[in-house]
Amino acid sequence: MIRIEGLTKEYAGNAVVRDVSMEIEAATITVIVGTSGSGKSTFLRMINRLVEPTKGVVEIDGTDTREMKAYELRRRIGYAIQDHGLFPHWTVARNIATVPKLLGWDRKKIDARVHELLELLQLDPDEIAPRYPHQLSGGQAQRVGVARALAARPDMLLMDEPFGALDPVIRAKAQTDLKSIQDRLGSTILLVTHDMAEAIRLGDRIAVMSEGRVEQLAPPAEILTHPASDNVRNLVGDDDRPFRYLSLIPVSERTEEGTAEGTPIAADRSLYDALAEMIWSGREVLPVVGEDGSARGLVRRGALLDAARSVA
Amino acid sequence: MSRPFVFLLRLALVALVLAFLFVPEAFRPLLEPFAPVGAPAIYDRASLLDLTISHLLIVVAAIVPATLISVALAILVSRPIGAEFLPLSRAIVNIGQTFPPVAVLALAVPVVGFGTWPTLIALFLYGLLPIFENTLAGLTGLQPAVAEAAKGTGMTGRQRLFQVELPLALPVILEGVRISLVIALSTATIGSTVAAKGLGEVIIAGLNSNNLAFVLQGGLLTGALAVILYDGLGEISRMTAARS
Numbered sequence: 001m002i003r004i005e006g007l008t009k010e011y012a013g014n015a016v017v018r019d020v021s022m023e024i025e026a027a028t029i030t031v032i033v034g035t036s037g038s039g040k041s042t043f044l045r046m047i048n049r050l051v052e053p054t055k056g057v058v059e060i061d062g063t064d065t066r067e068m069k070a071y072e073l074r075r076r077i078g079y080a081i082q083d084h085g086l087f088p089h090w091t092v093a094r095n096i097a098t099v100p101k102l103l104g105w106d107r108k109k110i111d112a113r114v115h116e117l118l119e120l121l122q123l124d125p126d127e128i129a130p131r132y133p134h135q136l137s138g139g140q141a142q143r144v145g146v147a148r149a150l151a152a153r154p155d156m157l158l159m160d161e162p163f164g165a166l167d168p169v170i171r172a173k174a175q176t177d178l179k180s181i182q183d184r185l186g187s188t189i190l191l192v193t194h195d196m197a198e199a200i201r202l203g204d205r206i207a208v209m210s211e212g213r214v215e216q217l218a219p220p221a222e223i224l225t226h227p228a229s230d231n232v233r234n235l236v237g238d239d240d241r242p243f244r245y246l247s248l249i250p251v252s253e254r255t256e257e258g259t260a261e262g263t264p265i266a267a268d269r270s271l272y273d274a275l276a277e278m279i280w281s282g283r284e285v286l287p288v289v290g291e292d293g294s295a296r297g298l299v300r301r302g303a304l305l306d307a308a309r310s311v312a
Numbered sequence: 313m314s315r316p317f318v319f320l321l322r323l324a325l326v327a328l329v330l331a332f333l334f335v336p337e338a339f340r341p342l343l344e345p346f347a348p349v350g351a352p353a354i355y356d357r358a359s360l361l362d363l364t365i366s367h368l369l370i371v372v373a374a375i376v377p378a379t380l381i382s383v384a385l386a387i388l389v390s391r392p393i394g395a396e397f398l399p400l401s402r403a404i405v406n407i408g409q410t411f412p413p414v415a416v417l418a419l420a421v422p423v424v425g426f427g428t429w430p431t432l433i434a435l436f437l438y439g440l441l442p443i444f445e446n447t448l449a450g451l452t453g454l455q456p457a458v459a460e461a462a463k464g465t466g467m468t469g470r471q472r473l474f475q476v477e478l479p480l481a482l483p484v485i486l487e488g489v490r491i492s493l494v495i496a497l498s499t500a501t502i503g504s505t506v507a508a509k510g511l512g513e514v515i516i517a518g519l520n521s522n523n524l525a526f527v528l529q530g531g532l533l534t535g536a537l538a539v540i541l542y543d544g545l546g547e548i549s550r551m552t553a554a555r556s
C-alpha cells in the first residue's frame with residue numbers, strides 16, 4: 001500500500017503540485033488524469049524521487065521513501081514513459097534485463113525472465129530479443145518498455161502516458177493488454193494520462209488533477225455520475241458522459257431471459273459495444289453468450305438507453 | 313560511390329604509401345623532373361620511413377593525452393558538481409586554439425628547448441578543443457527519454473555514465489579525436505622548424521634548396537597519411553554509430 005500525504009512541489013516559489021494526499025491499495029490501477037501542465041508528471045516523479053518533494057511524505061508499505069537511497073527505491077518501482085526511453089545501444093533482451101542486472105541476478109535467471117516477459121507481452125522472444133530498439137515498431141517498443149519496467153517483479157508500476165505515442169488501434173489493444181497483465185500479476189499501477197476515455201477504461205480509481213490539486217478521487221462510475229467540479233465535468237465532456245458510462249458496464253448486468261436472432265454479443269463486452277452493434281446491424285435485441293459460447297439470454301436497446309440515462 | 317570501389321581506392325592508397333616508404337628509388341623517374349639538375353630527387357639525409365614513423369609517433373604522443381584530458385574534463389563539467397567549471401574549462405581549452413601554432417612553438421622553445429617537446433606541446437594544445445567540445449556535445453545531447461529511463465531504472469550516476477552516456481556519445485567523441493588527429497598530422501610538419509624529427513624536415517629542405525621534388529614528397533606523404541587516418545577513423549566511428 002502507498003500512502004501519500006501533503007505532497008507538494010514548488011519551483012521558484014510556484015507550486016506545481018499542491019498538498020496532494022491519497023492512499024493507494026495494492027493490486028489496483030489508479031489513473032491520474034488532467035490537462036497538460038496540471039502537474040501529473042511531477043506528482044508521479046515524486047513517488048520514485050526523480051523529483052524531490054518540497055513538502056510531504058510518500059510511504060510504501062509503511063516505509064518513508066526518504067529513508068531509502070533514491071536508486072534503490074527506483075529499482076523497486078517499475079517506470080514506463082511515453083517515448084519508452086529504450087537504450088538505443090542495447091538489444092531488446094539487454095534493455096529488459098536492465099534492473100535485474102543492476103540488482104545482480106545471475107545470468108540464467110535473467111535470461112529466463114526476459115523470455116517469460118517477452119511472451120507475456122506477446123512478442124516472439126527468438127525474433128525480438130536480439131533486435132535493437134530502432135528495429136522495432138512503435139507498438140513493439142512500447143511493450144518492450146513495459147517489459148523492462150516489469151522485469152524485476154516490482155510491487156509497483158509508475159506509467160507516464162505510456163500509450164501517448166501509439167495510434168488509436170494499437171493504443172486500445174495496449175490498454176486491454178495492460179489490464180489483463182495487471183489482473184494476472186496483481187501489480188499496483190499508477191498511470192498518468194490526459195485522456196479521460198483511457199482513464200475510465202483502465203482505472204479502478206481516477207484522480208482528476210487541475211492546477212496541481214487533486215479535484216476528485218473516485219471510481220470511474222462516480223466521476224461520470226457525480227463530477228465534483230466544473231473542471232472534472234469538462235474533462236469528461238458533457239456530451240460523451242452517457243457513452244462513457246455505457247462503456248463501463250458489462251452486457252451481463254443488463255442481460256434478460258429469452259432468446260433472440262442474429263450474431264450474439266459476449267457477456268463480458270460493454271453496453272457501449274452492444275449499442276454499437278445494434279446501430280450497425282439495425283437490431284433492437286441482441287442474443288448474449290458466455291465465454292464458452294453458451295446462450296445467456298438477450299439484451300434490449302431500451303434497457304441499455306435506461307442505463308445511459310441514469311448518468312444525467 | 314559503391315562500397316567495393318571505395319575499398320579498392322583505400323587499399324591502393326595504403327599500398328602506394330607503403331611502396332614509397334620501402335622502395336622510394338622506384339619513384340625516382342616520377343620525381344626527377346621536379347628536382348633541379350644534379351640535385352637528388354629522393355630525400356637522402358634521412359630515411360623517409362624513419363621520418364614517417366617519428367612523425368606519427370609525435371602525433372600519437374600528443375593526441376592520446378589530449379584525448380584523456382579532454383574527455384575527463386568534459387565528463388567533469390557535464391556532472392552537476394562540475395557545471396560551475398564549464399566556462400573556465402572552455403576558456404582553458406580555447407587558449408590552445410587562439411595562439412597560432414608558430415607562436416606556441418616560439419613560446420615553448422625558450423622553456424623546453426629545441427627538439428620534440430615544443431611540437432608535442434603545440435599538438436597537444438591544438439588537440440584539446442575538438443575532443444572536449446565533441447565529448448561535451450555527446451554527453452549532454454542524450455535523448456531526454458533515455459536520460460529519464462537511465463535514472464528511472466535506478467542506475468547510479470557512475471552506472472549512467474559508463475553504461476549509457478559514454479557508449480552513446482562514443483561516435484561523437486571519436487569524431488572529435490579524428491579531427492584532432494588530422495590537424496595534428498599536418499601541424500606536426502612545422503615542428504621541423506624547431507628540430508622535431510618528422511616529414512616537415514623534407515619539405516623545409518626542399519624549400520631551402522629550391523628542390524620541388526622534396527617539397528612534393530614531404531607534402532604528399534603527409535597528405536596521404538592524413539587521408540588514410542581520417543578515413544579509417546571515420547569507418548570506426550560509423551561502426552560504433554550504426555546502432556544508435
Ligand SMILES: Nc1ncnc2c1ncn2[C@@H]1O[C@H](COP(=O)(O)OP(=O)(O)O)[C@@H](O)[C@H]1O
Pocket residue numbers: 011016034035036037038039040041042043
Ligand atoms: N523542473 C521544472 N522547473 C520548473 N517548472 C517545472 C519543472 N518541471 C515542471 N514544471 C512546471 O510544472 C508544471 C507541471 O508540469 P508537469 O508535471 O510536467 O505537468 P503534466 O505532466 O500534467 O503535463 C508545468 O507548468 C511545468 O512547466
Ligand SMILES: [Mg+2]
Pocket residue numbers: 040041042
Ligand atoms: Mg506530463
